[in-house]
Amino acid sequence: MKLATCLLATLLPALALADTPPSRLEQIQQRGQLNVCTTGDYKPYTFKQADGSYEGIDVTLAQNLAQSLGATVQWVPTTWKTLMPDFLAGQCDIAVGGISVTLARQKQAWFSSTLDVDGKVPLVRCEDQAKYQRIEQINRPQVRVIEPAGGTNEAFVHAFLPKAQLSLHDNVTIFEELRQHKADVMITDASEALYHQKLQPGLCAVNPAQYMQYGEKAYLLPQGDLTWKLYVDQWLHLAKATGAYRQAQTQWLPTAP
Known part of the structure; x- marks a missing residue:
């Protein structure tokens, strides 16, 4: 009995290892x-x-x-x-x-x-930068916020900007919506905001070194x-x-x- 117990104790770790699926x-x-x-x-x-x-x-x-x-x-x-x-x-x-x-x-x-x-900052039309410096300025019923669906940008709006008008849009053409005055603010990561500031004439990242939310x-x-x-x-x-x-x-x- 003791020998069987010893053998079982020896085999169990090996059996457990054999059942472990290979790593990715x-x-x-x-x-x-x-x-x-x-x-x-x-x-x-x-x-x-x-x-x-x-x-x-x-x-x-x-x-x-x-x-x-x-x-x-x-x-x-x-x-x-x-x-x-x-x-x-x-x-x-x-x-x-x-x-x-x-x-x-x-x-x-x-x-x-x-x-x-890389934290959250507003991306807006350059002429509107002074209007959207703080959360309190954006969290108003007349402000149109635009975001892609399902990510942390949308989650930020639900958490901190519940009074603003939120519309969901694909993340490729959002920037043209801003430029054409169909939306006012996009909350996004500073890296994306700065990239599109270079790419999209007329769009500016607001205080890109001062995150509204750390990330x-x-x-x-x-x-x-x-x-x-x-x-x-x-x-x-x-x-x-x-x-x-x-x-x-x-x-x-x-x-x-």
Whole structure:
């Protein structure tokens, strides 16, 4: 009896290990493909072009990550509203594209180490900058706020601007709505606001160094897969240390730190 008990005690850890599914790291290397969820509507991080290809800071970095694994990238289209359901359904190994770290997302998935700090600021017509400096100036019934559906920008409006008129719009043509006076304010991350300030004549980021809400960006990873997270974090650390991360940024943000 004692021998049987000893054998069982020896075998149980091995059996438990045998039942553990392989890490995403192993799976990706075996299939030679990195499945990447991205919205494709958030310059300068991710943008889906007319021919179906993707470009942007996080697109370049995802390709770099895949190369480090001897794999190619398989893009998995998603939206801000469906990002988490698609991710939890196992459609991708990682999600990229200017994703903000939130506690709500953290409950369901893991994040990589922090990419950058990037808080919420208003993007408005340049002649209206003085009108929309503070939350109290925006949180009024006559102010028309416009946001993409399902992301942290919409969540910010519901939390802090409940009195404003909110309309939801696709994140590609929102900026033209602002320019054409069909909306007054877009709350977004400072990086996007500054990018479109350069890209869209007449639009200005309001106090881009003074966030209305602090934020961080990171990549979304499957919860519980420590091996895969450790690999992504180390790859990211080396990308920053070697300059590959900054090089990807400067392709889109010439003034990147």
